[in-house]
Amino acid sequence: MILVEDSKKENLKGRGYLLRQRSFLKLYLLTLVEKKKEYGLHYQKELIDMFKPYGYKPTLSEIYKSLHELSQEGILKRSKKIKGDPKTDFQELVYYQFTESGYEKAKLYRKQMKVELDRCIGMLQKAVQDNY
Amino acid sequence: MILVEDSKKENLKGRGYLLRQRSFLKLYLLTLVEKKKEYGLHYQKELIDMFKPYGYKPTLSEIYKSLHELSQEGILKRSKKIKGDPKTDFQELVYYQFTESGYEKAKLYRKQMKVELDRCIGMLQKAVQDNY
Numbered sequence: 591m592i593l594v595e596d597s598k599k600e601n602l603k604g605r606g607y608l609l610r611q612r613s614f615l616k617l618y619l620l621t622l623v624e625k626k627k628e629y630g631l632h633y634q635k636e637l638i639d640m641f642k643p644y645g646y647k648p649t650l651s652e653i654y655k656s657l658h659e660l661s662q663e664g665i666l667k668r669s670k671k672i673k674g675d676p677k678t679d680f681q682e683l684v685y686y687q688f689t690e691s692g693y694e695k696a697k698l699y700r701k702q703m704k705v706e707l708d709r710c711i712g713m714l715q716k717a718v719q720d721n722y
Numbered sequence: 723m724i725l726v727e728d729s730k731k732e733n734l735k736g737r738g739y740l741l742r743q744r745s746f747l748k749l750y751l752l753t754l755v756e757k758k759k760e761y762g763l764h765y766q767k768e769l770i771d772m773f774k775p776y777g778y779k780p781t782l783s784e785i786y787k788s789l790h791e792l793s794q795e796g797i798l799k800r801s802k803k804i805k806g807d808p809k810t811d812f813q814e815l816v817y818y819q820f821t822e823s824g825y826e827k828a829k830l831y832r833k834q835m836k837v838e839l840d841r842c843i844g845m846l847q848k849a850v851q852d853n854y
Contacts, residue, residue, distance in 0.1 A: 606777040606778035606779055607778055607780075608743075608842075618849070644841055644848070645738040645841070646738040700853065700854070704850070707846055710846055711843060713778060714843045716772075716776070717749065720750070720772070721752075722836060
């Protein structure tokens with residue numbers, strides 16, 4: 591199962607430190623895609639706006655890598671749409687939406703990430719307790 | 723000021739995502755060194771033990787890099803000690819302790835890290851709220 595492999599890789603690399611940015615973004619993108627089928631740039635704008643009070647600005651490259659991983663894992667699929675007048679000035683946009691089996695896989699990923707988020711919050715709260 | 727540079731580097735690299743492992747370890751090492759002058763391996767054991775419930779196992783290499791940075795920043799200094807019988811079987815151990823001006827610098831670092839920890843806890847709690 592790809593998602594389990596993913597979390598193994600994560601642990602090997604960080605030795606169990608805080609969850610990686612890629613996982614954090616994948617979790618958010620699943621929620622955003624479920625709400626509305628959109629293109630990458632739109633999600634980036636939405637995320638930067640949501641995290642303004644925290645000063646976190648995910649790059650477009652990180653968003654695309656996360657969407658790509660979710661597609662490779664069979665959770666999301668891409669669809670193309672033309673914006674503007676196809677005869678004169680147009681732009682091809684790539685939208686993301688859930689695959690048929692994507693919802694079930696996403697449910698499992700969400701479940702794993704909830705455990706992971708709780709673990710990380712606990713670790714940081716412990717750091718405040720231990721050092722202040 | 724090196725510590726400010728450090729936090730700038732941090733922001734550039736992670737684009738304001740969660741605090742890096744190096745900073746997390748430096749904060750803990752300042753607290754541990756203040757409690758007891760010890761050698762690197764000892765701190766690693768102590769940290770692995772403290773974080774057992776969270777599955778986080780910092781590597782010795784990461785601990786040494788963090789101690790090295792704190793030394794370069796003039797907060798800690800190294801001192802050597804011989805363990806065992808110098809005539810037959812002995813081991814040279816490197817201990818860490820605060821420099822004279824280290825306490826003041828550490829105080830500033832701690833202050834910055836408190837803001838950073840609170841920011842990260844807030845970001846993760848928001849992720850729980852937004853996705854569950």
